[in-house]
Amino acid sequence: MSLDPAAAAELGTVRIVGTGLLGASIGLGLRGLGVRVLLHDPSPTALALARDVGAGEPDPGDEPVSLVVVGAPPDVTAEVVRAELAAHPQATVTDVASVKGQIAAVMPGIPGAERYVGGHPMAGRERSGPTAARADLFLGRPWVVCPSPSSPERHHPRNETVRMLALALGAMPVFMPAGEHDEAVALVSHVPQLAASLVASRLVRAADPAVGLAGQGLRDVTRIADSDPVLWAQILSANAAPVVNVLKDLRVDLDHLIVALDALRHDEAVGARAAVAQVIHNGREGRERIPGKHGDPQTRYAVVTALLPDSPGELARLFDDIGEAGVNVEEFSLEHSPGARVGLGSVSVLPAARDVLEAALTAKGWHVVS
Amino acid sequence: MSLDPAAAAELGTVRIVGTGLLGASIGLGLRGLGVRVLLHDPSPTALALARDVGAGEPDPGDEPVSLVVVGAPPDVTAEVVRAELAAHPQATVTDVASVKGQIAAVMPGIPGAERYVGGHPMAGRERSGPTAARADLFLGRPWVVCPSPSSPERHHPRNETVRMLALALGAMPVFMPAGEHDEAVALVSHVPQLAASLVASRLVRAADPAVGLAGQGLRDVTRIADSDPVLWAQILSANAAPVVNVLKDLRVDLDHLIVALDALRHDEAVGARAAVAQVIHNGREGRERIPGKHGDPQTRYAVVTALLPDSPGELARLFDDIGEAGVNVEEFSLEHSPGARVGLGSVSVLPAARDVLEAALTAKGWHVVS
Known part of the structure; x- marks a missing residue:
């Protein structure tokens, strides 16, 4: 996935209301794609910061906009959407709140509600606020689009607009009714x-x-x-x-x-041990449903673990050696045990590559522990 | 932590009963340190495999041993410990079962019970059986030692023997009563x-x-x-x-x-929102108690995240560049979003190194996203 200028070119002028992490990141991404972005925030400080990081210009209020993105806190989003629908009678209005039903529920009866399309980009960071904004925050992430009940068709122009917003920012649009989301x-x-x-x-x-x-x-x-x-x-x-x-x-x-555990504790164990095993079994079955890399069904990787002295350069050397072996790393994690001055680097690879990698790393002097 | 030949030299002849993953790994580690290891398993196949991987020799049964390590399945460990105490009246007997109270509870009244010292090396692998054995399985891991109630002093010779076993294999002995464990x-x-x-x-x-x-x-x-x-x-x-x-x-x-959530759902929300926040707050407080790297209180690292094209050699190049910047990697994780052909590599570093690393990676052409 990457930022998509062709999708961005479909958007026209975009107004962003609420310039926190998500609003400012959307502005930053769109600006880099040549979109005209107008910003608004009730906090003059947040607005100025968003402008300074390059998320867009403060909205002078006298320009028509084709899309309004509401990035307000969750508990005021519905009210802000209502105000934006009234203030911009031609525009499509979307939002980024992480819960959608509450907003959809207040829409019926609001003038212009048919122009509202719910949105939820599933991205975030540990830091918040406009200074944490990143143009690439949404790359490869799902962006849920919840069409208005009055225009549920996927290719309705207003739904298309929000889809283009997601695609422009490199996200994956996922259509879903608000309740299902x-x-x-x-x-x-x-x-x-x-x-x-x-x-x-x-x-x-x-x-x-x-x-x-x-x-x-x-x-x-x-x-x-x-x-x-x-x-x-x-x-x-x-x-x-x-x-x-x-x-x-x-x-x-x-x-x-x-x-079941209370029964086992008192030795009244008929069926109790099986009930405990069933809990673990069900968890394993549920776990297997989580999609893995590339959206494919979760791949079972083989894991090769090497001991890593805790000093700079060791990881570079490890990955040099992995690269030389011609093996692609699917996942990697580095773990330190409490008190240990040595780390365990676990390299997940396709099962067919396990033996090749073990042999190559051992030949290079690595201490392979699994 | 590393394997410790000096500690191994204190052990004398070691008998291992049960040559699964843990038993065979202990044998393999001790053999490498020059310890005489005699193996026993009710399954001739498991015994032969353990011998073939180098975990020791089948016990001829006519040699005195100073330490017996019971690596039987958890539900038969107590019975095997009892039999070993009877068969080897001079030996210290320990085990590796992951629950200790059940075994300690049956000890009183068993002849020789004062020679039993409970053990629990906190190590494991996804694979099981003797062929998965590793001499370094215990490196840097806690190894809980549960003294017999009749000799609770840490430096009692029998407790020392089990401590030496843990140290020989590079583990960290942790003394703890069975119930507390x-x-x-x-x-x-x-x-x-x-x-x-x-x-x-x-x-x-x-x-x-x-x-x-x-x-x-x-x-x-x-x-x-x-x-x-x-x-x-x-x-x-x-x-x-x-x-x-x-x-x-x-x-x-x-x-x-x-x-609380039921109340919020019906808008009877007095205090309910605070109750929900309290759950999250308590979790955060509990989370902070988990020790991090090196056994120090959990360190807060700064995280620098770079976009990684999904192809061989990219990780090596990343770690080369990190090494050149002179920055030590505390933790690393590689994440792929579903459907994305690009990964996010998150590098945890000491907070003071964050800016240096961000600048260095950006200068090398990496797309740093946080």
């Missing part, structure tokens, strides 16, 4: 976030020696627990119904698990 | 495993477009869901009480969360 993000984003937080919460009062035994598994499960409580309270509040439905399903499984 | 692994390993499985289970019946929106967050949370149901049913059954306690705590938080 909200259920999907509850499942693949909001509930995993909460599960990570609930697991990590258990560590707050844990003894030091216990957390000292933490390994890569715990680190992976809890990585996204490192999130902003205020932003997440907004997102989860806006998507409460789909999230609570998934959580209640999860609680049913959790309750069964607790009953 | 089991509570710790429930918290840092068993419950995270179950949470990952419960989240991944939600995907089994999800629609394709929904799982198509999956991103790195979901992948991380569910990575360990890809586990063996039979092995995990054994482990969880053996540690049912501590696991169920943590799960019940987690369920209390989950119930509060469901009540």
